[in-house]
Amino acid sequence: xxxxxxxxxxxxxxxxxxxxxxxxxxxxxxxxxxxxxxxxxxxxxxxxxxxxxxxxxxxxxxxxxxxxxxxxxxxxxxxxxxxxxxxxxxxxxxxxxxxxxxxxxxxxxxxxxxxxxxxxxxxxxxxxxxxxxxxxxxxxxxxxxxxxxxxxxxxxxxxxxxxxxxxxxxxxxxxxxxxxxxxxxxxxxxxxxxxxxxxxxxxxxxxxxxxxxxxxxxxxxxxxxxxxxxxxxxxxx
Amino acid sequence: xxxxxxxxxxxxxxxxxxxxxxxxxxxxxxxxxxxxxxxxxxxxxxxxxxxxxxxxxxxxxxxxxxxxxxxxxxxxxxxxxxxxxxxxxxxxxxxxxxxxxxxxxxxxxxxxxxxxxxxxxxxxxxxxxxxxxxxxxxxxxxxxxxxxxxxxxxxxxxx
Numbered sequence: 001x002x003x004x005x006x007x008x009x010x011x012x013x014x015x016x017x018x019x020x021x022x023x024x025x026x027x028x029x030x031x032x033x034x035x036x037x038x039x040x041x042x043x044x045x046x047x048x049x050x051x052x053x054x055x056x057x058x059x060x061x062x063x064x065x066x067x068x069x070x071x072x073x074x075x076x077x078x079x080x081x082x083x084x085x086x087x088x089x090x091x092x093x094x095x096x097x098x099x100x101x102x103x104x105x106x107x108x109x110x111x112x113x114x115x116x117x118x119x120x121x122x123x124x125x126x127x128x129x130x131x132x133x134x135x136x137x138x139x140x141x142x143x144x145x146x147x148x149x150x151x152x153x154x155x156x157x158x159x160x161x162x163x164x165x166x167x168x169x170x171x172x173x174x175x176x177x178x179x180x181x182x183x184x185x186x187x188x189x190x191x192x193x194x195x196x197x198x199x200x201x202x203x204x205x206x207x208x209x210x211x212x213x214x215x216x217x218x219x220x221x222x223x224x225x226x227x228x229x230x231x232x233x234x235x236x237x
Numbered sequence: 238x239x240x241x242x243x244x245x246x247x248x249x250x251x252x253x254x255x256x257x258x259x260x261x262x263x264x265x266x267x268x269x270x271x272x273x274x275x276x277x278x279x280x281x282x283x284x285x286x287x288x289x290x291x292x293x294x295x296x297x298x299x300x301x302x303x304x305x306x307x308x309x310x311x312x313x314x315x316x317x318x319x320x321x322x323x324x325x326x327x328x329x330x331x332x333x334x335x336x337x338x339x340x341x342x343x344x345x346x347x348x349x350x351x352x353x354x355x356x357x358x359x360x361x362x363x364x365x366x367x368x369x370x371x372x373x374x375x376x377x378x379x380x381x382x383x384x385x386x387x388x389x390x391x392x393x394x395x396x
Contacts, residue, residue, distance in 0.1 A: 039342075059342045065335055073339040080343065175335075 005084035005108065009036040009100070010074030012067055013091030017045045023089070024056050026097045034100075037077055038091070041070035065175075067157075072173035075161075079170040086169075087160040094126070095158040099198040103160045112194035113165055114186050116151060117158030125199030135219055139180050142223055146230040147187040152195060154180045165191055174225065177218055181225050188233040247286055254279055274322050278315045285311070 009027060013020050020038065027036050037057050040047045042064035051058035059073055071088055078086040085107055089095040099117060106112035119125060120136075127133065139154045157179055161169065168189055174181035186193060258275055261267045285292045296307030 059346045061338055061342045063338055065338060069335050069339065072335075073342060076339050077343050077346075 004033075006082065007034040007085045007087065007104065008074070008078045008081070008083040009034055009097075010039060010071060010078070010086055010088040011036060011091045012039045012041055012070035012074065012088070013043065013047055014041040014064065014067070014070070015043045015045045015047065016091040017043070017047045017050050019093040020047060020050065020056075020091055021054065023091060023093050023097075024054070030097045031100050034087075035083075037074055039070040039073045041065055041067070068173055068175040068178035071157075071178065072169060075166050075170040075173065078166045083166060084163050085160055086166050088157060090157045094200050094202070096199060096201060099158075099196070102198065103158065103196050106194040106196065107160055107162050111192070113162045113191040114193045115160045116153060116156050116183075116193065116195050117198035117200075118151075118153035118156055118195040119198060119200045120152040121195060121197035122199070124197075126202045131215070135215065139219075139222055139226070142226050143180060143183060146226060147184060149183075149187050149193060151183055151193060154183055156200075158198060158200070161186075161191075165189070174229075177222055177225075180222050181229050184226055184229045184233075188230075244286060244289070247282070251279065251282055251286065254282075271322075271326065274319055278319070281315075 009031075011020070011023060024036065024038070027034075035057065037059060038047075038051055040051065040058050040060045042061050048058070048060050050056070051060075059077060061070065061073060065073070074088065075086055085104060087100060087103065089097065095117065103115045103117050106115045119127060120133075128136070136153065136155050140150070140152055143154055144150050165186060168185070169182070172185070174185070183193065255276075258272055258279070262269060262272060292307070293304065296304070296311075299307075301307045301310055
């Protein structure tokens with residue numbers, strides 16, 4: 001590639017005003033050469049005001065679409081503006097942007113179409129609770145069963161995709177709890193997935209959206225959607 | 238054979254059903270394509286009423302005993318079909334709504350940027366508003382320094 005690729009960092013944010021500024025500061029500090037886009041998913045706190053006050057590049061969704069819809073907005077934006085690579089990171093400060101270079105590496109070297117930042121390869125940093133790790137492991141196993149591809153950190157929202165997958169995701173992206181489904185969709189579209197070891201932090205403030213009864217719903221919903229997603233793609237692979 | 242009383246009741250109900258659909262259509266309260274399934278099930282009900290023997294033979298064929306049982310199962314089947322079509326309509330509309338919301342938000346950002354650029358251009362003495370970035374084309378290419386959209390928003394925020 002003769003010129004520098006256009007990279008967009010997508011940051012979906014729903015009521016993350018407390019953590020958002022820190023995330024943006026990190027991006028401006030570690031990778032000022034790349035564009036970023038905050039997708040404000042109909043937040044009810046002062047995210048919108050914060051963005052305009054600090055000159056943060058942001059898209060404000062008038063209604064809450066959920067994480068899937070928000071991330072898709074970012075891909076749609078990337079697609080419209082001709083970006084070569086889109087990276088999504090969480091707005092809660094879990095993902096360390098200093099690993100961005102490592103995540104982009106396989107894409108820039110054209111060794112992979114999708115790179116996923118995984119906390120379970122080097123097993124450093126925040127590893128999540130035992131129950132969650134078990135859940136993630138079983139989803140990972142299910143994905144392997146369905147597609148033959150081993151991805152360890154299937155719920156990681158720290159990922160980079162190339163131009164082809166920007167277009168695919170802009171057109172179609174799963175809605176609630178989309179990360180594992182997006183992996184299936186990527187494999188089914190013939191994408192090469194590469195996991196990159198990263199260290200994640202515990203979220204800045206607030207709490208995860210998945211706890212208690214929701215975890216049961218999450219596991220059932222995601223397992224079902226993985227199986228259904230696999231079936232609807234047919235025998236393409 | 239259906240009892241005569243029941244046939245009369247069903248006949249009246251069916252007529253009311255069709256009149257209701259017609260009224261809805263006339264008032265444009267429902268779109269024709271969504272009523273197709275309703276009309277279709279109405280016609281089947283009509284056929285059942287007019288040819289009760291055929292209906293009897295049909296439910297016998299399915300292994301259902303009792304005419305009333307057959308009627309119930311039949312209507313429940315129709316209701317489930319209608320519910321499924323409603324779910325599919327809702328899903329499709331949710332999808333469209335999501336796309337619309339996303340496009341709206343992206344457009345809103347673009348307008349914000351253009352307004353910011355417009356104000357900047359007006360305040361600069363050497364250029365006129367006509368030299369503001371054209372509507373077509375992509376955001377970051379419109380920017381003089383090509384450094385991406387956030388620079389633009391930064392201007393609009395400070396403007």
